[in-house]
Amino acid sequence: MRQGGTDAVHDERLALRKRRPSLVDAACEHIRASILSGANWPGSQLPTEAEFVDVLGVSRTVVREAVARLAAAGLVEARQGKGLFVSETARYQAFQITREEVENLSDVIQLLELRLSVETEMAALAAERRSEVDVMSMRQQLKILGEAAIGLDDSVKADVEFHNVIARASKNTYYAKLIDFLGVRLVPPRSLYLRQGQSYVGARYKAVISEEHEAILDAIIRRDPDAARVAARSHMSSSLKRHRDLQDFMSSHSPTG
Amino acid sequence: MRQGGTDAVHDERLALRKRRPSLVDAACEHIRASILSGANWPGSQLPTEAEFVDVLGVSRTVVREAVARLAAAGLVEARQGKGLFVSETARYQAFQITREEVENLSDVIQLLELRLSVETEMAALAAERRSEVDVMSMRQQLKILGEAAIGLDDSVKADVEFHNVIARASKNTYYAKLIDFLGVRLVPPRSLYLRQGQSYVGARYKAVISEEHEAILDAIIRRDPDAARVAARSHMSSSLKRHRDLQDFMSSHSPTG
DNA sequence: AGTTATAAGTTATATGACAACTTAAATAAT
DNA sequence: ATTATTTAAGTTGTCATATAACTTATAACT
CATH class of the missing domain: 1.10.10.10 (Winged helix-like DNA-binding domain superfamily/Winged helix DNA-binding domain)
Incomplete structure (x- = not known):
């Protein structure tokens, strides 16, 4: 996917269109x-x-x-x-967002809006229920994130894992599953936008994200659900705002048509 | 399902066990x-x-x-x-909670914990984005809920629809889908617990729920996301607390062994 | 070396048959 | 006449064989 990513995606779409029902x-x-x-x-x-x-x-x-x-x-x-x-349980259809459904920035924004709500309460539960092992795992991921020589992919991976550890620390399996679900769908667009906007990977960006992560971790360590809730919501709101700003920028610079 | 509900469920479980792989x-x-x-x-x-x-x-x-x-x-x-x-998108597995997975009160509580987070931010978005038609629909469901002669099933249905309308008013399709998903899984256990605990359907209970609903609606009408967030969170927290209290009650009265 | 035709390999579909299970109908026993 | 047992009919689960449609490799031709 890294080499010729755009072409691979294009070829794949073409192949899908050619397949006769x-x-x-x-x-x-x-x-x-x-x-x-x-x-x-x-x-x-x-x-x-x-x-x-x-x-x-x-x-x-x-x-x-x-x-x-x-x-x-x-x-x-x-x-x-x-x-x-x-089936008696036909009504119990799964909640699914296919890759094709997350193709526009507006889809990503919707997804981030959902993720904001989930991460907020999840962090509060993690503050109430976390174990020492959970805390150690969170620390480890933040340590990886803080390394100067880390590449983009490893950075995204550690970020995702940090949030997954928090989800598991909530001791609510549905949060853990849903965060994993959301993470899978947000990694490709996030990596894409981070690649496109070089400014996002600057030192200032990393410092802001690091502070936000540390605030979440601190609240969880202190077993302070309210502080964890506020910190997590703040962190996710920042991310959401950046994407909304990007959307605004793109819509004000869209080709006339 | 209404007549001999317990027997039908039991027979179904038995049939599943007897099916040879x-x-x-x-x-x-x-x-x-x-x-x-x-x-x-x-x-x-x-x-x-x-x-x-x-x-x-x-x-x-x-x-x-x-x-x-x-x-x-x-x-x-x-x-x-x-x-x-x-599949290239094998990682994009759906988020699924089968009916069998929601069989204990602890599962219901986990589900309510998740729902609390989703409903909170959803109400805030609805306050920002609702249309007049959305508000009329919400009012209609609350009107149905307020009718004295309403039966339990119609009451649950109107309650579910009220929340679904809020979800749609958020103008975020993922919220709408997820609330529907959660609602489907919460209706059977809720109806069951409401039936078991007669006190839950008393006039006092209905009055409390009605006030909570009105507070959410009021905030949405006023386009006040913060108030909507607080009202929705308060409403869902009450529901969650009742179930946690029920769990505590049941675990302190569980048979020895 | 490049192009075209053929062969081989793989999934998509069709057909017929038998195995395993369920239900209805017929027959035997009381 | 009623009840119990057996048989027949109906339906899904599995197997086998064959052809169609598609892809890739190989051979033959220019």
Whole structure:
């Protein structure tokens, strides 16, 4: 990705566009639509495989693969000898943000807005619940971040890990999972914007971020949830503001069209 | 679900336990493990279908269905003529909390802790960005909630919708999606606990909740993000406290052993 | 060396068959 | 007539074989 990153992304998009929708894709959408429309509700029985074969005009292989896909998505359940059913827990769809959904700066900003809320309370919980091992791990990541010779990728990695350690220190598995989820989606755009805006990697920037991190850590060490909340919110607000400023800058310099 | 709810849940659990793992299940786990172990990384090529047939000793149908399942989960991509690959975006796994994962009061409490953070900032954004239509919708849900003759299910539904409208008023699609996600998972346990603790549906409880809701709405109408943040956080904190108190009560009255 | 055609390899789809399970219908026992 | 058992029908799970569609490697031609 580092070499010819833009070209690789471009080629990949092209490849996706050239892929013709398969029969399994179409069968999936047909079944999915019948569920989303309410015609088939959680627990209700769907047509049999044989009936789908007739209705869709495809082989049983295609129907079975479509069912496998929908079962994996939690929408459908196949019961041997009985038939196909809309899953009782079809409503429990996962929360997903695909890479394609985070393609604009406005998407990144939305994501940062969400992350601000999560990080704020998470830090407060970490202040209440952290262990000494948690604190040591946080310190270690900040030490790595403070090294003068660190490269951008290692810097991003240590930053992400610092936040992941805080999440784990909250002793709430959902925070830990959600922060990891958000982190995965924010790393590529962040690295991209940091590369584009060289000023972001200057010494002044690093010093500001370092202070913010230290303030969070300090509050967590002192077991002060309110201070941790304020420090974390401040840190995330700064990040959000920078992206909003970037958005404003870009929209005021956009080509006329 | 209303009639014999407990029995239906019990029967369903039993049915799940009796289902024998299929060959597709096993094939899935084999492939998934090879990815998670790092032996196969994003972008790397996996063994061909034919090779999996040999290695796993199953038919090609089983391999293909396993692949369909893993593809639906975003882990694997099949490219016709080329082979099977670990998806470039395998790391972008969805955030999922299955119904089975929210089975204890402690799970509900963790979920409420997460929800507290999300609702707090969401209300602030809604105060900044809400439209008149948003406000009308919020009012409507509070009106429904205030009706004397409302049943428990309609009450829960209106409460959920009130929060969903706030989420949409934040004009951040990720907040809207996440609140919906959290709401789906909190409705069943909430209804259950409300049913068990009759005191929760008393007039005093309703009055307190109503005041909290009105405070949030008022701040949003006045376009006061700070007040909205405080009101929403206060509202969610109360809910969280009640559940923590319930947990404390239950753990101090738990059977010995 | 470059271009084109052919062969080999891989996934997408189709078809037919049997295995394993569930339910309905028929038959036997009381 | 009712109940219990057996059989048949229906449905998903798996296997095997074949062809279509696509990709890559190899061979043949210019």
